[in-house]
Amino acid sequence: MWRDAALVAGKDLRIEGRSRVALSQVAPFGIVALVLFAFALGPDRQTMAKGAPGLFWVAVLFCTVLAIQRSVSVESSDGASDGLRLSGIDPAGLYLGKAVAVAAQLVVLEALLGVGVVLLYGAHIEVPWMIVVSCVLGTIGLAATGTLYGALSSGLRVRETLLPFLLLPIAAPVLLAGTRIWQAAMAGGTPSDGTQWLRLLVVFDAVYLAIGVVLFGPIQETA
Amino acid sequence: MRYVIAGYVFVLGLLALYAVALVWRRIRLTRAVARVTGPDVTAASRSGVATIDGPGAAVTAPAEHP
Amino acid sequence: MTDELTTIPVDGSATAHPLPLAATNIRVSPPPTPSATARRTERTIGLLALVGTAATVWLGLWVTPPDKVQGDLVRLVYIHPGVAWVALYLAFGLAAVSSLLYLWPRTRALFWDRLAAAAVEVGVVFNICTLVSGSIWGKPTWGVWWAWDARLTSTAVLLVLFLGYLALRRVPAEPEVRARRSAFVALFAAVDIPIIHFSVDWWNTLHQGATVLNANLSPTIHGSMAWTLLLGFVALTLVFVWMLLVRYRIGALEDWLAANELDLALVERQAEGVGVGASGVVAAPPGPSDDSPTDRVGVA
Numbered sequence: 167m168w169r170d171a172a173l174v175a176g177k178d179l180r181i182e183g184r185s186r187v188a189l190s191q192v193a194p195f196g197i198v199a200l201v202l203f204a205f206a207l208g209p210d211r212q213t214m215a216k217g218a219p220g221l222f223w224v225a226v227l228f229c230t231v232l233a234i235q236r237s238v239s240v241e242s243s244d245g246a247s248d249g250l251r252l253s254g255i256d257p258a259g260l261y262l263g264k265a266v267a268v269a270a271q272l273v274v275l276e277a278l279l280g281v282g283v284v285l286l287y288g289a290h291i292e293v294p295w296m297i298v299v300s301c302v303l304g305t306i307g308l309a310a311t312g313t314l315y316g317a318l319s320s321g322l323r324v325r326e327t328l329l330p331f332l333l334l335p336i337a338a339p340v341l342l343a344g345t346r347i348w349q350a351a352m353a354g355g356t357p358s359d360g361t362q363w364l365r366l367l368v369v370f371d372a373v374y375l376a377i378g379v380v381l382f383g384p385i386q387e388t389a
Numbered sequence: 390m391r392y393v394i395a396g397y398v399f400v401l402g403l404l405a406l407y408a409v410a411l412v413w414r415r416i417r418l419t420r421a422v423a424r425v426t427g428p429d430v431t432a433a434s435r436s437g438v439a440t441i442d443g444p445g446a447a448v449t450a451p452a453e454h455p
Numbered sequence: 456m457t458d459e460l461t462t463i464p465v466d467g468s469a470t471a472h473p474l475p476l477a478a479t480n481i482r483v484s485p486p487p488t489p490s491a492t493a494r495r496t497e498r499t500i501g502l503l504a505l506v507g508t509a510a511t512v513w514l515g516l517w518v519t520p521p522d523k524v525q526g527d528l529v530r531l532v533y534i535h536p537g538v539a540w541v542a543l544y545l546a547f548g549l550a551a552v553s554s555l556l557y558l559w560p561r562t563r564a565l566f567w568d569r570l571a572a573a574a575v576e577v578g579v580v581f582n583i584c585t586l587v588s589g590s591i592w593g594k595p596t597w598g599v600w601w602a603w604d605a606r607l608t609s610t611a612v613l614l615v616l617f618l619g620y621l622a623l624r625r626v627p628a629e630p631e632v633r634a635r636r637s638a639f640v641a642l643f644a645a646v647d648i649p650i651i652h653f654s655v656d657w658w659n660t661l662h663q664g665a666t667v668l669n670a671n672l673s674p675t676i677h678g679s680m681a682w683t684l685l686l687g688f689v690a691l692t693l694v695f696v697w698m699l700l701v702r703y704r705i706g707a708l709e710d711w712l713a714a715n716e717l718d719l720a721l722v723e724r725q726a727e728g729v730g731v732g733a734s735g736v737v738a739a740p741p742g743p744s745d746d747s748p749t750d751r752v753g754v755a
Binding site for chain 1: 558612615616618619622623626635636639640642643644646647650651653654655657658
Binding site: 392399400401403404408414415419426 | 486516594
């Protein structure tokens with residue numbers, strides 16, 4: 167399973183490396199979102215700094231939707247998904263591979279957005295390790311659920327509108343937890359504020375990764 | 390008190406509307422089915438799938454397709 | 456082949472009376488017509504639901520006294536928890552369990568899928584009732600139309616998830632594929648709701664200092680009020696059950712019509728093709744082509 171995962175992840179990342187869609191389209195979209203949020207919240211830096219954690223994660227969520235769409239559409243041309251299934255790749259490995267690829271892209275995007283948020287909104291971060299850990303855990307959760315829902319909606323022509331609708335409510339806990347952790351990190355308060363949410367993220371990730379690994383095979387057959 | 394009335398009106402009204410909609414949908418569908426299977430519904434079952442228990446037994450709810 | 460010949464009315468309009476299925480060489484499984492007992496049960500439940508609801512309204516609005524603390528607002532308590540229990544536990548639980556049963560190979564049957572879909576759709580209606588009645592109750596009680604406490608938020612998220620489920624079901628697909636997809640979505644939603652509830656609960660207590668926006672009723676409810684509350688629960692549950700039965704029936708009929716769409720269209724075609732007036736008796740009409748579905752029992 168792990169070898170298959172590595173194969174698939176490598177393939178997806180190589181495709182990304184060559185086409186650079188995430189870099190050239192999704193990342194700028196994230197930046198645009200940040201700018202729009204700034205317009206929405208007004209010039210008061212206090213407000214923006216306060217809203218920074220939430221806005222960061224909302225921007226990340228939007229980018230996740232785009233990244234998942236991309237991850238799914240990569241398979242939909244030329245019967246690639248059938249080819250994948252026929253190749254005998256372990257579905258769990260396929261799932262993990264795709265999730266890892268999406269996660270990798272997301273991490274890069276988050277780094278970019280994180281820098282953007284700090285610069286644009288003037289957010290001061292007291293406890294940086296919490297940010298890093300929360301981003302990693304949050305990314306895992308988003309990639310896990312996203313890949314799952316991407317598979318469910320792959321092959322549907324209404325995927326573009328349906329996927330965000332299905333995915334975002336499920337991803338809401340990541341938003342909640344991530345925002346709280348950022349706020350704790352910014353406030354520099356006792357780490358215990360944030361660690362509870364980190365634990366929630368861990369549980370969330372574990373649950374959906376487990377679901378994905380077990381059910382991805384059957385889900386694929388619905389496509 | 391007007392809040393209470395508003396609440397009751399909304400909830401009961403919505404439930405009533407939905408109930409009516411359901412009944413209407415079912416009527417429409419049964420008519421559509423009847424139109425195709427002919428005036429006597431059992432006519433379809435007589436010439437339809439033969440079952441061990443006889444033609445009438447096939448026409449029961451729910452229709453399951455194992 | 457047909458084993459009975461049927462006369463068709465010679466009234467000059469072939470399409471007005473399409474050939475009954477029986478007279479054609481097309482075979483489909485019989486449509487899901489309810490048995491007499493099923494019909495009777497449904498009617499009884501419907502009647503009981505109606506009577507129960509009417510009784511609840513009468514008791515709730517007139518007979519019972521206003522509460523010491525909440526005044527007349529307590530009357531909403533006779534229906535709000537009722538619809539809430541149906542939407543959040545009965546409908547949702549049923550949908551989740553049915554979906555699970557569908558996915559489980561041993562118990563897989565389209566029955567469960569249809570039941571889940573019916574439960575979700577009726578659940579959406581009750582969910583909206585819950586949110587609105589809760590909001591209406593909240594305004595005079597807490598002063599706000601909405602509060603982001605765990606219960607309300609989870610209810611709202613559940614509504615969105617339900618709507619997503621219904622949206623997914625609208626996508627045209629083979630019944631089994633659609634059933635599987637919907638079942639997975641329901642499953643994931645079932646996993647997500649507790650997580651959301653938990654998260655929002657934390658979210659609130661940690662950062663707004665326990666703002667106890669308690670959606671619970673005043674604990675001291677007794678006498679005629681308690682009975683009316685109980686009646687409300689029972690009546691609304693019966694309403695749900697009745698709606699579920701009807702909605703299930705609708706789903707079964709729709710599925711049958713959709714599954715046999717092609718065959719039924721052929722029937723209509725043949726009705727036009729055979730023509731009226733040649734004789735009053737129709738023998739086996741010519742099939743449209745050699746690969747007409749004569750041997751197919753048109754079941755999905």
